[in-house]
Amino acid sequence: MKVLIVDFGSQWTHRIHRTLKYLDAESEIVPVSTPVSDILKADALIFSGGAMRMGFGEDDQTGNAREYLEKFSGPIMGICAGQQFIGMHFGGKARPAAGPEFGKVELMIDDKDELFDGLPDKFTVWASHNDEVVDTPGFLVLAHSKDCSNEAFKSKTRPIYGCLFHPEVEHTEHGSEIYANFLKMAKK
Amino acid sequence: MAFNPEKFIDEAISEIKKQVGGGKAIVAMSGGVDSTVTAVLMGRALGKNCAAIFVDTGYMRKNEPERIKEIAAKSQLNLRFIDAHEEFYSALKGIVEPEQKRKIIGEKFIRIFEKAAKEEKAAFLGQGTLAPDWIESGSGLRATIKSHHNVGGLPKEMNLTLVEPVRELYKDEVRKVGKALGLPELIYNRQPFPGPGLAVRIMGEATREKAGIVREACAIAEEEIERAAKEGKMLMPWQYFAVLLPIKTVGVLGDARAYGYTVAVRAVESFDGMTAKACPIPPEVLEKISNRITRELKEHVNRVVYDITSKPPGTIEWE
Numbered sequence: 380m381k382v383l384i385v386d387f388g389s390q391w392t393h394r395i396h397r398t399l400k401y402l403d404a405e406s407e408i409v410p411v412s413t414p415v416s417d418i419l420k421a422d423a424l425i426f427s428g429g430a431m432r433m434g435f436g437e438d439d440q441t442g443n444a445r446e447y448l449e450k451f452s453g454p455i456m457g458i459c460a461g462q463q464f465i466g467m468h469f470g471g472k473a474r475p476a477a478g479p480e481f482g483k484v485e486l487m488i489d490d491k492d493e494l495f496d497g498l499p500d501k502f503t504v505w506a507s508h509n510d511e512v513v514d515t516p517g518f519l520v521l522a523h524s525k526d527c528s529n530e531a532f533k534s535k536t537r538p539i540y541g542c543l544f545h546p547e548v549e550h551t552e553h554g555s556e557i558y559a560n561f562l563k564m565a566k567k
Numbered sequence: 568m569a570f571n572p573e574k575f576i577d578e579a580i581s582e583i584k585k586q587v588g589g590g591k592a593i594v595a596m597s598g599g600v601d602s603t604v605t606a607v608l609m610g611r612a613l614g615k616n617c618a619a620i621f622v623d624t625g626y627m628r629k630n631e632p633e634r635i636k637e638i639a640a641k642s643q644l645n646l647r648f649i650d651a652h653e654e655f656y657s658a659l660k661g662i663v664e665p666e667q668k669r670k671i672i673g674e675k676f677i678r679i680f681e682k683a684a685k686e687e688k689a690a691f692l693g694q695g696t697l698a699p700d701w702i703e704s705g706s707g708l709r710a711t712i713k714s715h716h717n718v719g720g721l722p723k724e725m726n727l728t729l730v731e732p733v734r735e736l737y738k739d740e741v742r743k744v745g746k747a748l749g750l751p752e753l754i755y756n757r758q759p760f761p762g763p764g765l766a767v768r769i770m771g772e773a774t775r776e777k778a779g780i781v782r783e784a785c786a787i788a789e790e791e792i793e794r795a796a797k798e799g800k801m802l803m804p805w806q807y808f809a810v811l812l813p814i815k816t817v818g819v820l821g822d823a824r825a826y827g828y829t830v831a832v833r834a835v836e837s838f839d840g841m842t843a844k845a846c847p848i849p850p851e852v853l854e855k856i857s858n859r860i861t862r863e864l865k866e867h868v869n870r871v872v873y874d875i876t877s878k879p880p881g882t883i884e885w886e
Contacts, residue, residue: 388708393698394841397737403568410707430710440708482877483844505842507879549838 380565382406383421385413385444387429387460390507394547395425395458398558411442418447423454423565426461428545433463433473434510454538454564462541463512466532471515478526480506484544486530488522494533494540494560495521502552504530504544511543538564570740572747576608579732583612586730587691591616593684594693594730595676595717596646598627598635599760601695601733604745607642608732609693618687619644622679624672625652626764626778629786638754647687651679652775659766659773665886666714668773672763673720681726692727696734697741699840700762703882712882716762737839758789758806759840759883767886771813780867784809784830787859792834795852804846807834809860810874810885818869827869830860835883843878 382399386392386408399406406425409417418424424447431437441464448455448468457465467473486504488495511527522531524544531542540561546554594606596619606619621635632648639646658671680692694717704719705711714720733741738759745755766773768781788809796803810831818825832853837843848856857871874881 386708388710390702390709390712391841392709393702394839397698401568401570429708431708481880482842505879548842550842550844 380404380422382423382425382565383418384408384425384427385447386410387427387431387441389428389459391545391547392427395427398547398555402555402559402562404562411440411444413443415443415446415450418451421453424451426455426457426464428459428461431460432510433460433467433512434475438464438467454561455540456561457541458545458547459508459543462543463510465539465541466512466515466518469515469517471512471518473510473512476508476511476527479509480524480526484524486522486524486544490519490521492521492533493564494531494557496560498553498556504546504552505548505550506544508543570743572743575744576747579608580612583609583730583732587613590691591687591689592691592693592730593618593620593680593687593689595680596621596635597762598631598638599695600745600755600757601697601741603638603642603750603754604741604748605693605695605732606644607748607750609730610644615645617645618689619646620649620680620683621646622649622651622676624655624764625775626655626766626773628760629782641751647683649679649683656775661772663771665767668766668886669714669716669720669763672766673714673716674722676716677722677725684727690728691730693730696731698735698737701734713886739839761884767884768808768810770811770885777811780828780864781809781811783864784811784860784868787863788832788856791852791856791859792848795849800849800852802836802846804834805837805843806883816870820865820869825869827867829870829872830868831872831874832856833874837883840883843883845875845877848873
């Protein structure tokens with residue numbers, strides 16, 4: 380199994396790679412300019428976070444990523460700006476966050492689904508975002524925080540997930556388990 | 568799969584041999600865990616064809632030059648010691664902006680290494696670059712958070728080919744490699760220290776005088792925090808230090824007016840340096856640090872503050 384990590388320029392893109400490596404999953408960090416034909420060979424995709432402000436509509440540097448969303452039918456997970464981008468692509472509204480979050484955040488799970496399977500109802504995660512995505516048609520919200528109504532979501536029709544927080548960093552509790560749950564879906 | 572340091576060491580040594588071939592290399596050594604691990608890996612791979620270079624920039628920790636010589640002797644490294652105080656102080660004269668500081672320091676290092684390499688007839692430069700160094704230095708879509716002197720601070724033109732055996736690793740992993748290499752715990756568990764040294768713990772111009780002040784302030788903070796951790800009063804932080812601020816405030820010393828600088832104390836807990844949170848220092852320990860700094864540095868500092876910011880939004884160091 381091979382996971383491609385589409386690099387939106389996060390400080391933590393390489394941490395995603397490390398987390399997957401520790402879970403025995405092969406992964407490679409690839410640029411947004413990667414041809415779709417190469418993307419289609421992967422078993423799962425992860426869109427990293429990045430400094431682009433989706434809340435200001437700054438998606439001009441996302442390369443071929445919209446095409447990946449249209450053509451890749453396997454599991455996809457978006458992190459932070461990656462989540463906002465996915466939500467926006469499918470008709471949601473990215474905007475400057477009502478409450479930007481940096482550092483420690485208490486995550487409250489609304490629907491465990493497969494992504495949060497086996498995890499507590501509440502736990503501490505680490506976030507770093509100026510923007511958020513709301514009103515995402517066709518998506519189900521899986522978690523929220525005090526300041527943010529959409530911390531995690533999933534598509535109702537396809538295996539597409541997103542987390543606004545960062546499960547790949549050490550200070551996020553159960554982060555590695557979230558990726559392990561995602562990998563389980565990719566193995567199916 | 569957990570990280571396997573023994574396997575990493577074997578692979579790194581054969582990679583270094585492959586890259587350098589029959590050539591000669593120098594390796595930059597600061598005395599921290601990353602560069603010491605790199606120096607030992609290169610020493611094992613290249614033997615006599617590798618010389619370790621220590622540059623005393625004038626922004627080193629207290630007693631560091633002596634400590635380096637000891638470490639090098641213990642690790643059987645062929646060490647060359649270069650005193651470059653004056654060069655660094657004059658290059659940083661009048662420089663305030665943190666990115667500019669880091670770039671000047673990066674360039675200065677490389678010019679010194681180029682000269683040393685010429686003398687050693689070496690074409691390769693070993694550096695203890697870790698993943699966070701090139702991540703935070705930015706490139707392409709990735710924003711520059713700070714230009715690490717060994718990556719974003721490198722000059723565009725340089726005559727040396729880089730050898731960076733630990734560049735995919737994080738601090739926790741390089742520590743495991745250090746342990747597996749048989750380095751003393753004092754080295755492999757040593758707290759991180761920024762490549763540009765105390766120059767980035769002086770906000771504003773990094774003069775010789777201020778380097779002296781922050782060196783003492785850091786030594787006091789380190790000593791008291793280490794003591795408190797040893798006595799079980801607090802957890803041993805991942806990194807802990809003092810920063811010299813350019814803000815002057817009014818104080819009163821011995822019934823006379825004082826007008827001196829401010830020192831900030833910081834201690835964080837982290838795992839890999841990519842996220843961090845403040846590591847609580849008990850009030851009595853803070854008080855002791857504040858007392859000692861303002862007494863022992865009374866000519867210069869009359870106020871001490873405590874930084875409790877996490878990363879993000881802060882970074883661990885202030886510049």
